[in-house]
Amino acid sequence: MKIALAGNPNCGKTTLFNALTGATAHVGNWAGVTVEKLEGTYKDKKSDINFNIVDLPGIYSLSPYTPEEIISRNYLLSGDADLILNVVDATNLERNLYLTTQLLEIGMPIVIALNMADSLKADGKSVDIEMLSQKLGVPVVSISALKQKGLKELMQVVKAQEGTKREAISFISRGILKDSIDKVMLLLEDSKDKLFDAIKLVEGDKLTSEKYKDIKDNIAAIKSENKIVAENYNNDFEACVADCRYDYINKNLSNLIVFSSPQPELSKSDKIDKVLTHKFWGIPIFLLIILAVFHITFSENFLYLSLIIPDGAFKDANTAASLFVDTEYEEDEEGNITGANAIKSPGVFLQGLVERFADLINAPREIEDVLDENGNVIGQNVISEGGLIPRLLKNAPEWTRGILCDGILSGVFGVISFLPQILVLFLFLTILEDTGYMARVAFIMDRAFRKIGLSGKSFMPLLMCFGCAVPGIMASRTIENEKERRSTILLAPFFSCGAKSPIWFAFAAVLANTIGWNPEFTVFGVYLVGIVVAVIAALIIKKLSGQKGVTPFIMELPTYHAPQFKSVMVHIWQKLKHFLFRAGTVIAASTIVIWFLLNFSFSFKMVSEDQSILATVGGWFEWLFVPLGFGNWKFIVASVTGLIAKEEVISSIEVLAGSVEALVIESGVTTAGIFAYMAFNLLTIPCMATVGAAAAELGSAKKTLLAILFWLGTSYIVALIINLVGTYWWTIFIFAFLIAVLITIAHFVEKHKHKKVCLIEQNESKDASSDDIKTEEKDA
Amino acid sequence: MLLLNSPVSQQVRVTKINTDDKTKNRLQNIGVIVGGKLVLLQSNFGDIIVKVRDCRLAMNKDVAKSIEVESIEESDKDREKQNIQ
Numbered sequence: 001m002k003i004a005l006a007g008n009p010n011c012g013k014t015t016l017f018n019a020l021t022g023a024t025a026h027v028g029n030w031a032g033v034t035v036e037k038l039e040g041t042y043k044d045k046k047s048d049i050n051f052n053i054v055d056l057p058g059i060y061s062l063s064p065y066t067p068e069e070i071i072s073r074n075y076l077l078s079g080d081a082d083l084i085l086n087v088v089d090a091t092n093l094e095r096n097l098y099l100t101t102q103l104l105e106i107g108m109p110i111v112i113a114l115n116m117a118d119s120l121k122a123d124g125k126s127v128d129i130e131m132l133s134q135k136l137g138v139p140v141v142s143i144s145a146l147k148q149k150g151l152k153e154l155m156q157v158v159k160a161q162e163g164t165k166r167e168a169i170s171f172i173s174r175g176i177l178k179d180s181i182d183k184v185m186l187l188l189e190d191s192k193d194k195l196f197d198a199i200k201l202v203e204g205d206k207l208t209s210e211k212y213k214d215i216k217d218n219i220a221a222i223k224s225e226n227k228i229v230a231e232n233y234n235n236d237f238e239a240c241v242a243d244c245r246y247d248y249i250n251k252n253l254s255n256l257i258v259f260s261s262p263q264p265e266l267s268k269s270d271k272i273d274k275v276l277t278h279k280f281w282g283i284p285i286f287l288l289i290i291l292a293v294f295h296i297t298f299s300e301n302f303l304y305l306s307l308i309i310p311d312g313a314f315k316d317a318n319t320a321a322s323l324f325v326d327t328e329y330e331e332d333e334e335g336n337i338t339g340a341n342a343i344k345s346p347g348v349f350l351q352g353l354v355e356r357f358a359d360l361i362n363a364p365r366e367i368e369d370v371l372d373e374n375g376n377v378i379g380q381n382v383i384s385e386g387g388l389i390p391r392l393l394k395n396a397p398e399w400t401r402g403i404l405c406d407g408i409l410s411g412v413f414g415v416i417s418f419l420p421q422i423l424v425l426f427l428f429l430t431i432l433e434d435t436g437y438m439a440r441v442a443f444i445m446d447r448a449f450r451k452i453g454l455s456g457k458s459f460m461p462l463l464m465c466f467g468c469a470v471p472g473i474m475a476s477r478t479i480e481n482e483k484e485r486r487s488t489i490l491l492a493p494f495f496s497c498g499a500k501s502p503i504w505f506a507f508a509a510v511l512a513n514t515i516g517w518n519p520e521f522t523v524f525g526v527y528l529v530g531i532v533v534a535v536i537a538a539l540i541i542k543k544l545s546g547q548k549g550v551t552p553f554i555m556e557l558p559t560y561h562a563p564q565f566k567s568v569m570v571h572i573w574q575k576l577k578h579f580l581f582r583a584g585t586v587i588a589a590s591t592i593v594i595w596f597l598l599n600f601s602f603s604f605k606m607v608s609e610d611q612s613i614l615a616t617v618g619g620w621f622e623w624l625f626v627p628l629g630f631g632n633w634k635f636i637v638a639s640v641t642g643l644i645a646k647e648e649v650i651s652s653i654e655v656l657a658g659s660v661e662a663l664v665i666e667s668g669v670t671t672a673g674i675f676a677y678m679a680f681n682l683l684t685i686p687c688m689a690t691v692g693a694a695a696a697e698l699g700s701a702k703k704t705l706l707a708i709l710f711w712l713g714t715s716y717i718v719a720l721i722i723n724l725v726g727t728y729w730w731t732i733f734i735f736a737f738l739i740a741v742l743i744t745i746a747h748f749v750e751k752h753k754h755k756k757v758c759l760i761e762q763n764e765s766k767d768a769s770s771d772d773i774k775t776e777e778k779d780a
Numbered sequence: 781m782l783l784l785n786s787p788v789s790q791q792v793r794v795t796k797i798n799t800d801d802k803t804k805n806r807l808q809n810i811g812v813i814v815g816g817k818l819v820l821l822q823s824n825f826g827d828i829i830v831k832v833r834d835c836r837l838a839m840n841k842d843v844a845k846s847i848e849v850e851s852i853e854e855s856d857k858d859r860e861k862q863n864i865q
Contacts, residue, residue, distance in 0.1 A: 060806075060809040060810050061809035063805060063809065065802070065805065065806050065809070091834060092833065092834045092835045093834070094811070094833045094834070095810070095811045095832075095833055095834070095835055098809070098811070238801070238804070238805055238808070239804070239808065239813070239814065242808035242809070242813050243813055243814065243815065246811075246813055246816065265789075266789075269836065270821055270831075270836070273821070273822065273829060273836075274822070277822060277824065277829065278824075279823075279824035279825060282824070439838075440838075442838075443827065443829070443838040444824070446827060446838075446840050447824075447825065447827060447840075450840070455840070456838075456840070480802075552799070552803045552806075552839070552840060552842050552843045553827075553838070553839060553840040553843065554803070554806055554807065554810060554837060554838070554839045554843055555837070555838045555839075556810065556835055556836070556837055556838075557829065557835075557836040557837065557838050559836075
C-alpha cells in the first residue's frame, strides 16, 4: 500500500516521514524545507505491515501558488497513492483543517494524524478527537512525530483502511454554491474526481480550468447564474469558496478545541519576537550572532581571553595542552615575552586534533644527505621517521610511496583536516534554523533584499547555499516569481559553501603566518566579499532585466522551540558522512589522476614535475591569469579540478606542491594575488553538481550556458580588481569610475526598457511584448 | 483603515483585500479572509507581523497596505445601533 503524507508546511510531515521510515531527510523549523517528493518504506514484521510512504512538500491548499506546491497537488491527484495521510498541526487546527476540507473532496481513503497534540496540552488546550473524526468522517489519530508517540496505532488504523473506498465529500457543496457545483458536475461525465474538479472549476483554479478549457463557456454561464455570489462577493468565486470553507470550520470544528486554562495575551514566541525582530535591533542582533558563530569556529583567540591572561602564560605548555592554547611567543632583547596567552576556540582545537592524527599517519619522512669534505654523498641521516604509512613503505618503490603518500593520503587529509570547522559552523547554523530564528531573519532582511530586486523569500535558499549550493538552488522553487528565482540561482554560488571553506581556512592560516593576519577575519572577509559581489550583481541583473517591483512577501513564522538534539545531530551526521564519502571516492580518485599527470610526460615517462603533462598544459594558460596575480600553472590546475568538487582545490594543491604554504613560497604570489585567488575560486563556475542543479531549475541549456559565462566573467573581473587594487592602490579610482559608468549605462537601459513597457501597455500589442521578451533574454 | 495603520495588539476585522488575484488567493489559503479577525503584533517601517487564528504571518509593506480592516469594537457598536433602530 502506498501512503502519501500531505499537510501544511512545517506541520511535521518530514519528521513523521523520518520517524516511520528511518530516513534522515532534512527537517527544519520553517515553511518550505521539503521541495521534492521523498519515498521510503515502513515495516512492522509483527503485524505484517509493509507500506510505501511518500513525503510531499507542504501545501496550504490544493490551489497551488509555487512550483513545489504543484508537485504535491499533482501527486495527490495522480491516483498513485492508495491513501492520504493528512498531517494536521493541532496547535494551528483551523488553518490546517482548511486543507483537510479540500483533501476530503478527493474520493480516496484519508486518515488524519493529529500532530503536536502534546504541545497543545502544554498550552492548556486539547482537541475532542472523537468528535473531530465523526464530523470529518475519517479516522483521526493523535500522534507526536517528534517523540515518536502513537505511530504504531496510526499505522494500525491506516492498515485497517486498506482496500476500502471513500466517497468524496464536501462541506461547501451545501450552501450558496450548491447549485453551481451540481450543474458543473453534470458537465463532467468522465472525470475521475468529479466533485473535486467541479469545485475547482467553480473556484476558477488555473490548473483545472486549463484541463477543461473546452467547456469554459458553459462554466462561465453557470457561474453567472449565481446571483448570491455576484451580490455578496462581487463575483469573486475564489473568495466565496475560501469563505465557505472557513465558515464551516468556524461553526463546526473550532469549538472542538477545549480550553482548560486561561490563555495569555502574548505567547512566548511573540515576546521573543519583540526583541529579535525589532525594527532597529533586529539586523544588528543577527550580525552579532553570526559573528559569534564565526568566532567560536575560527578564532585562535577564544573570547579574546588574551586580554586578561598574562603574556607568556602558556609558553611552556606540553604537547597535549598546546592543542588548546597558543604556545608561540616572541622575546625581545630585554627578555620581555609577548604572545603565548591565547586560548583556541573549539573549532580550531578540533582542527588541530585532526591535523595531529593526519601527521601520525602520513607525516613525510625527512631525510638529509650526509656529505663528505668534497661534497659527495656518503650516507643518509634520518631527521624524522615520519608517519605510520611512510615508515611502512620505507623500502617500497618510489612510485608506490608517491602515489599513496604524496597523492591520495596528502590530498584526502588536506581536505579532512578542515572537517571539524565545517561541522562546528554547521552545528550552529542548524541550531539557529531549528529554533525557528532563521524564518525571522528572512522577514527582517526582506526590506534590504527588496532594494536589490529580491525578497525575503530568497533568504532561506541563499542561506542554505552556505552549506551546499545544490539544496540551496533546489529550495529556490519556493520563490514564486520567475525572475527572482533566476537571480537567486545565479547568486547561489557566491555564498561560500562548506566544500569551498577549506580553501579559505588553508589560505587564512598561511596569511596568519606570513603577514600576521587574523584568520577569523580573513575567512569572514571572504564570506563578506561573496555577499557584496552578490548584492552588486543582483543590482545589475535587476537593472538589466527591467524588473518592475518585487513579488509580495507573505511568510508564516513558526513557533520558536528549543533545538531538537536528535534532528540537529542527524543533520550534522549527514554532513559528515557526505563529506567523508566524497573524500574517500571522488577526491581520492582524482588525486591519483593528478599525481599521475604531475609525474608523467606526454610520452608516459616519469619525469620531474616541470616537464609533466600538467605543467605543459597548465603553462598554456598562465598568461590569462597573470593579470589576476596567480599566473602559475599549479594554481590554475587546482582551480580547474575544483569543478569536480570544490574540496579538490586544496587536495590538488597538496598533491602539486606539498602544502598551500609551499605553493605560496614556490610561486612567489603576492598577498594581493592570494586574495584574488580566493575571490576567483569563490565566485567562479561552481562544482558540476551545482551546475547540474542550476540547469535543472533554470530549465534550458541556453540559460545554463549564460549562467556559466556569468560566473566565469564575474570571478575574472572581481579577481582582477582585487589584484590590481591590492598591488597599485590608485587603480581603485579607475575601477570606481568604470563601475559608475556601468551603473549609469544599466540605469539608461532600465529607463529605455521602462519606456518600452509603457508603450506596450498602451498599445496592448502582443507582437511588441514578444519582442520585449527577446531583448530581455539577450540582455540577461 | 489599512492594516498597516491599525493599532498594535488590538483585534481587527478584515473588510477588504485590494491586491492581485494571486496574492489574494495566497492570503486566503494562509488564513486571511474578508470577515476574519487579525491582530497586528509588530510593524517595522510598514513590514508587519500579524496573528491570524493561531499562527503568525510576516508580510511586507505592499501586502500590509492592501488589507483594509476595521476595529472590532466599533463595528460591533455599529451593529448594535442598527439592531436598536
